[in-house]
Amino acid sequence: MEEKKFEVNGKYDEEILINILKNFDKAGEYVVEPGRNEIKRFEINFENNLEKVSKKRKKHNKIDDFKKKKMINIKKFKQKDFITNFFYKFKGSKAKRSYEYAKKLLKYKIKTPEPIAYFDEFVNEDNKKNSYYISEELKYDFTCREVFWPEDIEEEKAKQGENYKINEEMERMLSKVEKNREKIIKQFAKFSFNLHENGVEFEDYSPGNVLIKDKSGNYDFYLVDLNRMKFNVKLNLNRRMKNVSRMMENEKIARIFANEYAKCYKQREEIVFRYLRYYIRKHKRYVYFKDITRPVRNVFKRKK
Known part of the structure; x- marks a missing residue:
């Protein structure tokens, strides 16, 4: 059975995220300049899976509660050599671990920016594979x-x-x-x-x-x-x-x-x-x- 190579928080639209990743190198604004890894911010139209929300829930919430723009951060991890990738198959990639550890922290009520998705070996428009971790952009002081x-x-x-x-x-x-x-x-x-x-x-x-x-x-x-x-x-x-x-x-x-x-x-x-x-x-x-x-x-x- 092939290992799953991505996971998306149910509140987010998978297709929107995939389209952003395809254009990661050409769009977005750098949060961290290119180095070992890269972090960029993007604005998305955040839709809380409106079509899946029950009629009852829609009735008691304004449409603006479900449709709004949101800033996200995407971390692109540097490609690793063959040996490192081999070990990642056992312990999980950095992107996957970031996503899963964020979810664990939140269960412990330890704060971290909301985890949105991870994608491993994602092939962009230049036919290059990279791993990505996506989270909300946190406005901190x-x-x-x-x-x-x-x-x-x-x-x-x-x-x-x-x-x-x-x-x-x-x-x-x-x-x-x-x-x-x-x-x-x-x-x-x-x-x-x-x-x-x-x-x-x-x-x-x-x-x-x-x-x-x-x-x-x-x-x-x-x-x-x-x-x-x-x-x-x-x-x-x-x-x-x-x-x-x-x-x-x-x-x-x-x-x-x-x-x-x-x-x-x-x-x-x-x-x-x-x-x-x-x-x-x-x-x-x-x-x-x-x-x-x-x-x-x-x-x-x-x-x-």
Whole structure:
């Protein structure tokens, strides 16, 4: 029996999505510029399968509730070599895993942009095969990067000097984050604790992969880039802090996080912080090693 190569959320029209994928390279607007993968946004006429909706349901809803335009994001995964594709047959492609993991997260009431579809080995008009993951476009306020890495902004200011400029919207956002940083970190600690308590280990738990919506001082956290996750995992404190250690580097910020996480975990703050600090420092050494060896590794890549 041949493995199924796509799945579409029942609320969406399969034909509309297929037509968009056929023209992916020629249409849409880049969210992430071409690199290892590509992400583009498209506008679709979202029809909640109006023809399948019962007459009773139609009667109690306005037509505008069913017909509206919607922005979606489509992630096109880079084509893999033969060996990688062979292993994907056992664990599923990145596109398929992203879709299935998103559905699992939502069952746990862990937020992520709505999964719409995945397509594996989809042949476009140029007769090239690619895998795609389609989700709703989420209007978020900022990411964990702005919360946990304020030093990046300061470094950028110092580097550009008098030439440093940001638009008013960005300035308002950064000002709001600065004012509420501690509150956001504490709520994120509770979110992380809930994630771990549900047995979810997000292997790409990093600042850019957590989007944040400000709900009048209460913050909703959304996970993205989902293809590397484990479920039903028993996570001890050591593994929990290792999992979250890539999220931050500043030890003052780590202390705030550890304090709140310790309250949820019912453990002494010093113990939680000790584990977290150990893995933060270990990751810093790893990043430093990669940075100093990059020129050598690039030489070998070119030779290949």
